[in-house]
Every structure is written in structure tokens, then in C-alpha cells.
Amino acid sequence: MKILLKTSGGFANLRIDGVLDTDQLPPELAERIERGLASDALRDAATLDNPVLADGTVYELTILPETEGGERRHFVIDDAAVADEILDVLDAILHEIIRRRRDPARSRDDDG
Secondary structure, eight states: OEEEEEEEETTTTOOEEEEEEGGGSOHHHHHHHHHHHTSHHHHHHTTOOOSSOTTOEEEEEEEEOSSTTOOOEEEEEEGGGSOHHHHHHHHHHHHHHHHHHHOHHHHHHHTO
16 A cells, blocks of 8 residues: 655644655554554544644645546545554654664665
8 A cells, every 4th residue: 555644733843744655664663553554533534624733744645546447535634533553553654764864774674
């Protein structure tokens, strides 16, 4: 599963974006992310708005199709309006993107 994630907002309006392929992650992390992104909670989270928390983080998540002609799924999710299980998965993806940026050589070693 190939994932594109962009964040914006938050207290400092920190913007982070990156791409992950779950085929290149440790198996337990890949399984956790794939399971979380396949849940109905992800679809439901993208339909909720946060009218109260002005400095909340917004996640823009795109899941690319596995096969040609497959469905591309796109979600815009506000962290204050999302279930903890989805927020945990988004945070795991974000953490991995940041980790790979800090140490690209180690990330290549972890890939396989």
C-alpha cells in the first residue's frame, strides 16, 4: 500500500509531507497501518469537521491503488474530530516519514 500524507495547521502551523510504501516497512508496522487504514473509522473520520479547535492539525491522506485501474482514496481529517485509533495510525505514518528523513541510509537498510 502506497500512502501520501500531508499535515498542516497545529499551533505552529508545521507542514510535513511524505510518501510511504508499506511493503518497505517492518511487517508489524505495515500490518498495523494497513489494518487501520482499511477500517470504516477512517472513512467516518474524513466526514467530521472541527469548528472549535482553530489550531488543530489537519491530515491530508491519499492511499494510492495497488493495481492499475484501482481506486485512489483521498481523505482530509481533522485531528480533533477523529477517533483515537485513526489518529494513532496517522501518527505512526508521520513518525516513520520523519524518521526516514532524519536517517535515509538507515531507512534503506530497514527496507529489506
